[in-house]
Amino acid sequence: MAVMVGRAAPDFEANAFVDGTFGVVKLSDYKGQWVVLCFYPGDFTFV
Amino acid sequence: MTAVAAKYAEIRKLGAEVLSVSVDSHFVHKMWQEHELSKMIPGGVPYPMLSDPGGRIGRAYAVYDEAAGVDIRGRFLIDPDGVIQAMEVLAPAVGRNVGELIRQLQAFQHARQTGQVTPSGWAPGKQALTPGPELTGKVFEAWKPGEAD
Secondary structure (H helix, E strand, C coil), X not given: CCCCCCCECCCCEEEEEECCEEEEEXXXXXXXXXXXXXXXXXXXXXX | XXXXXXXXXXXXXXXXXXXXXXXXXXXXXXXXXXXXHHHHCCCCCCCCEEEXXXXXXXXXXXXXXXXXXXXXXEEEEECCCCEEEEEEEECCCCCCCHHHHHHHHHHHHHHHHHCCEXXXXXXXXXXXXXXXXXXXXXXXXXXXXXXXX
C-alpha cells in the first residue's frame, strides 16, 4: 500500500547504531510519541 | 542529518524522537559518527541511526532509488497513533529545512490537541481556525493572507 498522509506508517525493524552501541529498532516501539523518520542517501555525503 | 542533530533538543522538547535511515550498515554508521559527525556535533548525533540494506524500508516508504541503490531524502512525520501526518521528499541536491520540520510538528500537535486547523505559515501564538459551519465563507473575517508571513 502506498504511503499517504492519514494512513498508518509501514512498520519495520532495523539494525541500528544507537547510544554508541548496536541494537534493533522497531517503529511500532515508538507508538505513543511523535516520530520524525528521515531517509538520506548515504553516510559521508554532503548535505 | 547534522542539522537535525543541532535542533535535537528542541525536537525532543516537543516529545518527538528522530530516526535516521540509510542503506549503510550500522557498522558504517558507527564509523561515520566517530570520524566525522562527532567533529560537527558535540557528542555526535544523538538519535538512532538505522540501517536499511537493500532498501527494504525505503521501498515501503517509496523513497528507494532502484538505479542508485540508495534511499533518497524523504522525511515523514508520524503521530503517536502511528499515522503519517506529513511527508516531504527532496531530490539529492537540496537539503532539508529543519525549522520548517519543527513548525509542522508544532502545527500538527496544535491541531491534534485543539481540533483547530492552522492556516498557511501558522506558528505558535498565531491565529488558528476552528472549522465548522460558522466559518464557512467567513475565513476572510478571521484570517488574512498577510498573516502567513
